[in-house]
Amino acid sequence: VTNETVLAELVAIVGEPHVLVGEAAQPYLTDWRNRFTGKALAVVRPESTQQVADVVRACVEANIPVVAQGGNTGLCGGATPDASGRSIVLLTTRLNRIREIDTANDTMTVEAGCILQMVQESAREAGRLFPLSLGAEGSCTIGGNIATNAGGTAVLRYGNMRDLTLGLEVVDAAGQVWHGLRGLRKDNTGYDLRDLYAGSEGTLGIITAATIKLFPQPVARCTAMLALPSVEAAVALLARARAGFGAALTGYELMAGRCMQLVTHHYPHLRLPFEAASAEAPWFGLLEISDSESEQHARDRFEAVLGEAIECGEADDAVVAENITQSRALWHLRESITLAEAESGKSIKHDISLPISRIAEFVALADARLQERFPGVVNITFGHLGDGNLHYNVGSSEGFSGSDLVAKQDDIYALVHDTVSAMGGSISAEHGIGQLKLDELGRYKSAQEIKVMTLVKKALDPRCLLNPGKVLQAY
Amino acid sequence: VTNETVLAELVAIVGEPHVLVGEAAQPYLTDWRNRFTGKALAVVRPESTQQVADVVRACVEANIPVVAQGGNTGLCGGATPDASGRSIVLLTTRLNRIREIDTANDTMTVEAGCILQMVQESAREAGRLFPLSLGAEGSCTIGGNIATNAGGTAVLRYGNMRDLTLGLEVVDAAGQVWHGLRGLRKDNTGYDLRDLYAGSEGTLGIITAATIKLFPQPVARCTAMLALPSVEAAVALLARARAGFGAALTGYELMAGRCMQLVTHHYPHLRLPFEAASAEAPWFGLLEISDSESEQHARDRFEAVLGEAIECGEADDAVVAENITQSRALWHLRESITLAEAESGKSIKHDISLPISRIAEFVALADARLQERFPGVVNITFGHLGDGNLHYNVGSSEGFSGSDLVAKQDDIYALVHDTVSAMGGSISAEHGIGQLKLDELGRYKSAQEIKVMTLVKKALDPRCLLNPGKVLQAY
DSSP states (O other): OOHHHHHHHHHHHHOGGGEEOGGGGGGGSBOTTSOOBOOOSEEEOOOSHHHHHHHHHHHHHTTOOEEEESSSOOSSSTTSOOTTSOOEEEEOTTOOOEEEEETTTTEEEEETTOBHHHHHHHHHHTTEEOOOOOTTTTTOBHHHHHHTTOOOTTHHHHOOTGGGEEEEEEEOTTSOEEEEOOOOSOOOSSOOHHHHHTTSTTSSOEEEEEEEEOEEOOSEEEEEEEEESOHHHHHHHHHHHHHHHGGGEEEEEEEEHHHHHHHHHHOTTOOOSOOHHHHTOSEEEEEEEEESSOHHHHHHHHHHHHHHHHHTTSOSEEEEOSSHHHHHHHHHHHHTHHHHHHHTOOEEOOEEEOOGGGHHHHHHHHHHHHHHHSTTOEEEEEEEGGGTEEEEEEEOBTTBOHHHHHHTHHHHHHHHHHHHHHTTOBSBSSSOOTTTTHHHHHHHSOHHHHHHHHHHHHHHOTTOOBSTTSSSOOO | OOHHHHHHHHHHHHOGGGEEOGGGGGGGSBOTTSOOBOOOSEEEOOOSHHHHHHHHHHHHHTTOOEEEESSSOOSSSTTSOOTTSOOEEEEOTTOOOEEEEETTTTEEEEETTOBHHHHHHHHHHTTEEOOOOOTTTTTOBHHHHHHTTOOOTTHHHHOOTGGGEEEEEEEOTTSOEEEEOOOOSOOOSSOOHHHHHTTSTTSSOEEEEEEEEOEEOOSEEEEEEEEESOHHHHHHHHHHHHHHHGGGEEEEEEEEHHHHHHHHHHOTTOOOSOOHHHHTOSEEEEEEEEESSOHHHHHHHHHHHHHHHHHTTSOSEEEEOSSHHHHHHHHHHHHTHHHHHHHTOOEEOOEEEOOGGGHHHHHHHHHHHHHHHSTTOEEEEEEEGGGTEEEEEEEOBTTBOHHHHHHTHHHHHHHHHHHHHHTTOBSOSSSOOTTTTHHHHHHHSOHHHHHHHHHHHHHHOTTOOBSTTSSSOOO
16 A cells, blocks of 8 residues: 555545645644654544544554544653654544533533543533643643543542543544443443553554543632641641541642742742741642632631641641632742743653652652752752652752753653652653653563553554554554 | 362462362352352462462463452352362452551552451551441452452442552462552553453452552541432432532432331331331432531531422431431441342342433333333332442332242343443443353443453453453353
């Protein structure tokens, strides 16, 4: 089969305007952080599950790999094709219908290309909450969220994307469709294919639609920013918050003092809500609760639990947002870290998780080891403490330049990931593997786990045509 | 390899007292409901993961199937060997150590043979809650709970067993050990093997240990019994309770009036807490909330939300337990249904789930269809309404005898399951497939799903030696 024949088939399936080549294809061949660039025979935009199935079948027959892509907001290059130019990129963005909202069942069935923010808004219009929330929500797709098991800032209360997914529709490597769009909370009829496809980054099948969970809108939300003396204190406060707020505890973010310094330095219009000493705290926390009762009740609970925390020395100071504007301002400080970090130059990023009981020990040990081996590097540590997930980033300083950082990148990765791994942690908490962490995965996963994963991959994609070279080595 | 050689090898691995044959093996060859009986070469009781691996390796070399068994409390014959006598039963009950309790991480690492109630008690002694709760908790094992993805009465708040499991240790069909005992809330490093093994009923690997989630003990629990006019009203009240209690809503059980009549008839010392008309209600609800604040707060919330429900006609009456003794008495009514049902003669049991939006329609339609085809049968319907899970059981009466019921069993199954399936429901919500529903699964699962499940099974157990003939057909 020649490339021309295949392209003609693809045009016949999706229509000429939706088979992009040359210049038109370029935006989809580089990831948004400009870390990975690939080539492709074409970028193909099916508009229905049937078209996805037909595209996959045409490609499989011609031995052409298929790389699924949603909003192209991934952080590990999982949706960027390799350099061979053999693949097609299958863009899911035209699969953008909301098929059903069932408020009595608290579920919503959406196609893979729906933008996360649109899903959140549709749920809100129906009087419900879809709780997944993350920085890229204005452009990421729900299919990509599922394929990478996205996390974000409300995992503590509502779980990862996998936990929010009840059913899936998936096109497999043979171009056949699994109609698994179930809206059931309990279903023990066989293997958990849903959770196998979720998080598999397009390497086992292509997700075309999903039935996802909705929740009642909380009556009130309450946000507080805390000045914290240490990571130990932050962890002790987490236990207090879990017991004191129960499942009302929605988010608990931790930020090193340096993160807030970078934010207020690069964005002088943003201000910490603390005066004097508290503004210089070594750590800050951002705590959010959702209340099903009333604004007043939420604030009373906040004051009771945070009051105790301050008395016990777990927090030095706390500011509770008076209204939604103040709450947004607090979240905006947290959300500005990544951009402020970029403004301040090159940094080496780690998306790690640890047992919460070992977080403090990890930070102390990894900080010390880094200073010993790379004197002068600075730590830009923040993350979702309630989930044990740190973005443990390493930046440059006058004593350790950005180019030194680049030169030592692999050694820094190794030092941090070795330390994480020895403490029973994960080298990718919420961003996945893609191509960025493929080699790292081989280093830190047991041979047994790689063996079983490979058996599954080969069973479901014997010719390695679904996103080859992502998550696992191509074969 | 002769049977004698293999038995000698097994004795060498686990010691003579732990290879049971003849009379000693009998208790493990029949399921506790006496529905399935099989034969086995021996019942083998390893005491460590290493011994499990060695036993599996010895069996695989000799082409002997391995049927894992925990507390033998399953409802679908999943732990009973077939009639060939070729298999061994691998009993996990000596794997009964609690390896670690990490209160700062809110996790616990337990071996597969630990009894659920012991796990609950150990968590409580550590000041934590392990929330899985079900009728067989005094004898079922945590390994069996995971292998069947057990449900129970607190799924609404805390999820199924799968949701409560963070990490696993598993012996695979090659006798190799996967050390996947992670205590992480976020981990996106590859395929979700944990959820694949969970719920696979010993057909993909043998679970030897697990790291499970703990929760803070609630400060208060509050239970109410409701007299309900209809299933529609019960569903409307569920939505109100989800919004009004938020994640404090822990359980919501639904029981047909007939269930309570059976209970009070067969156990006259048990009494409904209602007077007069309310005691004759067509449906009853049992609602529980957990509160992280105070007993008083829980009761106030209960009164506010249930008051509204009564005003809107969603409930006719409500009795809130004044104390833990009263709460237990209410739960005891619910938990006595299964025994009262057994006292009243043969019944045909269905463990189904539906989208909650279709529960009322299902009950009306299935009831009507049953009366049309089998006039005189009675419905004994109860279940976990909050999860969309009904135990939709069908009993005999003067007009339709127990022997008629037995004669029509397959037709009744077919009628109920056809109705469930047409409404997007599941024919096994929480009990699994085992051997009981193997044929039913083939009837209601799509060919595509059976194909993918079989690909996974053959990849992980190519010679079909792990619990053959359960979940999927043997090959």
